[in-house]
Amino acid sequence: MAPDYHCAVMQLQTIFLGIAAVCFFPACDKAGFSYENAAGGGNVQYTLIDTLSINMRTVQPDSVASSGTGMALAGGYRDAYFGNITTGSYFRVALPDSREIDDKAVFDSIELVMRPTGYSYGDTLPPQTFRLHQLTQPLELPEEYTVLFTHMRWPYNNTPLGVQQFDIRPTSGERLHLRLADSKGIELFNMLKDDVTDVSTDDLFHEYFKGLYLTGSNNTAVFGFEAKDSSLYLRLHYHVVTHEKEEKYLDFLLSKPGLQYNTVQADRSGTPLAALKPGTGLYTAETNNMAYLQSLTGALVRMDFPSLPSLQELGRYGRIMRAELVLRPVTGTYAREALPPQLNLGLADNFHYIAPGDSLAAGTGTVQHGALSVDKLYPENTVYTYDVTEYCKAMINADSYTYRGLVLCPPPGAYGAQLNRLVLGDGRNSKYRAQLKIYYLLYQ
Known part of the structure; x- marks a missing residue:
């Protein structure tokens, strides 16, 4: 069942306005005292607090949108933390613009042409096998x-149009050519040659040729292919013999790129995430003080800070001057798979909903991506760092309606198109501890 998109947007817009209102609440002021101009003295304390609790968990959204990303994913691999992952891509092709075929033309072959984007995940060295299937129901937006x-x-x-093995160099830019069964090529060739009704318009052609599904077979990696009409298409080869052999072809280009989408399956059996389901999620106490992120398979990291209101108990006249969230990836979990270069923090309600574009911004108003710093010599110093000053100021006074947790997730372009994953230590992890650092000014 799909969520009611319009109702969800209206709800999230209301949530955002509530948070914005909280952000403008002034801190308590004492007559004649200015925090900005406070000088050192016996009645002023400026303290670093880095022991506030962080409730961290892995949560699964109800659904992950993956259409119109411009990248078709196909393949699969085994991940010790996230399970057996398989991907495939659904798409449509259109009739060639010019489709007149000479009466003397002879069919040669038909193939799927696809161009790697350079993106891959897993072990790309072994040969990879891909299959192409024809849909039995038209690919349309429900x-x-x-x-x-x-x-x-x-x-x-279930019977594929073609199966082929490749040695892929994903960053080479070389196109792959997957040969299809001659029977399908001859069928299309004769229909075009005879100008039958099913190939007279794109709509009628779509009713006949309903769409395609590209997937892998016992792969060790997932590969991204450009989902564009210039780089993902069927090519029908034929020739005409007059005084000499003249080779020709017709291209069935990718159409309706907004309908191209990626399907993802993750079998988490035997992994720390085996019990993960939509809803509450898995607290890090259940997953060995670690949280897991891989948006495309439906695993995000949520953080809540229940101790923030307790800062007010330090004294009536106190103020958060600066707050910083430090997140540490667990070494050994990214030896082969690179860390996500950018991760956003979204404001989320109790159902983990995040309003579109509602990512935590820095004081300058720009969206933060974590400022990843990698230390290869001392991996425990590899960190993502966020300025959460305004967030903490708002949440210290939040009630049950205005309170929002933080959900760590990739930026929009990568969220529904990439498998980049991350394993983080929580606030109790002995070596890779997540920390909320608050610089607090207190006037006694």
């Missing part, structure tokens, strides 16, 4: 949907 999701499945013919 009624009341605006996007397609990773959990959606479209029925397809």
Whole structure:
């Protein structure tokens, strides 16, 4: 079941306005005292507090949108932390613009042409096998949907149109050519040659040729392919013999790029996330003081700070001058898979909903991405760092309606298109401890 998108947006806009209102609440002021101009003295304390508790957990959103990203994913791999992951891509192709074929033309072959984006995840050295299937139901946007999701499945013919093994160098830019069965090529060739009704318009062609599904077979990596009409298409080869052999082709280009979407399956059996389901999520006490993030398979990290209101108990006249959140990846979990270069913090309600574009900003108003700092000599010093000053100022006075936790997730462009993953230590992790550092000014 798809969520009611318009109602969700209205709800989240209301949530955002509530948080914005909290951000403007002034701190308590004592007559004649200015925090900004406070001088050192016996009645002024400026303290670093870094022992506030952080409730961290891995949560799973109800659904992950993956359509119209411009990248088709195909393949799979085994991950010790996230399980067996398989991906595939659904898409449509259109009739060639010019499709007249000479009566003397002879069919040669048909193939799927695809160009790697350079993105891959897993072990890319072994040969990789891909399959292409024809859909048995037209690929269309369901009624009341605006996007397609990773959990959606479209029925397809179990007998593949083509299966082929490749040695892939994902960053080389070299196109892959997956040869399809001649029977399908001859069928299309004869229909075009005879100008039958099913190939007279794109709409009629879509009713006949309902779409395609590209996936892998026993792969060790996932690969990204450009989902554009110039780099993902069927090419039908034929020739005409007059005085000499003249080779020709027709291209069935990718159409409706907004309908191209990626399907993702994650079998988490035997992993720390085996019990993860939508809802409350898994607290780090259940996962060995570690939290897990891989947005495309539905694993995000949520953080709550229940001790923030207790700062007010230090004294009536206190103020947060600066607050910093430090997150540490667990060494050994990113030896082969690189750390996500950018991660956002979103304001989330109790259902983990985040308003579109509602990412935590720095004091300058720019969205923060974590300022990842990698220390190869001392991995415990590898950190993501965020300025959470304004967030903490707002949440210290929040009530049950205005309180929002923080959800760590990739920026929009990577959220529904990449498998980059992360394992973080929580606030009780002995070596890779997450910390909320608050610089607090207290006037006695």
